[in-house]
Amino acid sequence: MKRKSLFALSAVVVVAAAALVPVLWSGSDYLHNGTAVAATPADQAALIKKGEYLARAGDCIACHTVRGGKEFAGGLPMATPFGTLFTPNITPDDQYGIGKWSQDDFYRAMHTGRSKDGSLLYPAFPFTSYTKVSRADADAIYAYLRSVPPVAVPSRPHELKFPFNNRNLLIGWRTLFFREGEYKADPTKSVEWNRGAYLIEGLGHCGMCHTSINAMGGPVNSAAFAGGLIPLQNWYAPSLTSNKEAGLGDWDIKDISDLLKTGVSQRGAVFGPMAEVVHNSLQYMSDEDIHAMSTYLKTIPQKDEAPEHLQLETSQQFGSELLKQGQKIYADNCAKCHAENGLGMPPSFPPLANNQSIQMPSAVNPIRMVLNGGYPPSTGGNPKPYGMPPFAQALSNQEVAAVVTYIRQSWGNHGTAVSPQQVSDLRSAPLD
Structure with a gap:
């Protein structure tokens, strides 16, 4: 058993799983x-x-x-x-x-x-x-x-x-x-926190995507939950240990729970492989388990800085040109849904302003969303999700780089400029 994982142009979170109702085998079994x-x-x-x-x-x-x-x-x-x-x-x-x-x-x-x-x-x-x-x-x-x-x-x-x-x-x-051993509850934490930890760290195996792997295919345990590019899938699993990425320290429990259960919340939505996880798995979990997972995720220790990831650099002059070009492309193609001020119309159309997943050091996910589009998952709590159209056929590599640069640097966002070469590298990436 395994699960895929990831997310994109909006808030991003997690994969998880499992219930903790014990089964007691009686003497008559x-x-x-x-x-x-x-x-x-x-x-x-x-x-x-x-x-x-x-x-x-x-x-x-x-x-x-x-x-x-x-x-x-x-x-x-x-x-x-x-x-x-x-x-x-x-x-x-x-x-x-x-x-x-x-x-x-x-x-x-x-x-x-x-x-x-x-x-x-x-x-x-x-x-x-x-x-x-x-x-x-x-x-x-x-x-x-x-x-x-x-x-x-x-x-x-x-x-x-x-x-x-x-x-x-x-x-x-x-x-x-590999360290063998069943989950041991932390007696200093609440029952709900321990349940959430059990779900996230055990059957949910969230760390498989949200922790970078080394050349041997092993997890970099010193950077657990600090994010990483998933090999050959070309989706970036954001850091859960940084509020500059998908760290949830400043999120309300309700927004985290909504995102896990329905795929959308007032803070954003999930796309890409993470949308499949919500559709196939998380939407069927009990409200109690979702709340426990959210409680645990919110307490993952946060670091001052997001981890550094390899990123092609764009000169300041070229970045300024892309920003100016991207403003017009955004007005023509994006503002109708995401609004001129980037605030969107949540939960149907996610906000881009002050959105961590837009500003992460890695621009992989926003580039892929502009190229390939996508839908949040269809769930019981959001049965008819609004989708993001693909622009791969309509926009050139430089135009995609321009509009992504614009949304990463507007409305108070502090992302870096995006290189057209990054867009070119991701055009042929698999869609799931």
């Missing part, structure tokens, strides 16, 4: 073929329902389902700097899925990153986060996956470059980057 079975049909139905919620919260369907394919049948290609991985079939099919997996096998995969046969799993499967998930929650997810229709579709072999196709190399990777 029993084992059947190595699988725990609840004492009564009603108990089993409740367990499966809980597991469905957790699987939805973890956005398992996003990576284990090919668009238009059977749910959880796997086969989704995941491009990495080391080659292409293909997600496995996790339906209860005996030959190709997890039909012969026991409850212990499933928990071991979640908790230790080892498959049924003991082989090491590649960390595209976020076991470094899932290790924090409780046994009760892992058992519930297992019960749900055992209840879905089996699909007889074989898993595709990975296509990794040498030497990364040698799983033994993962031993060294795990030594450096």
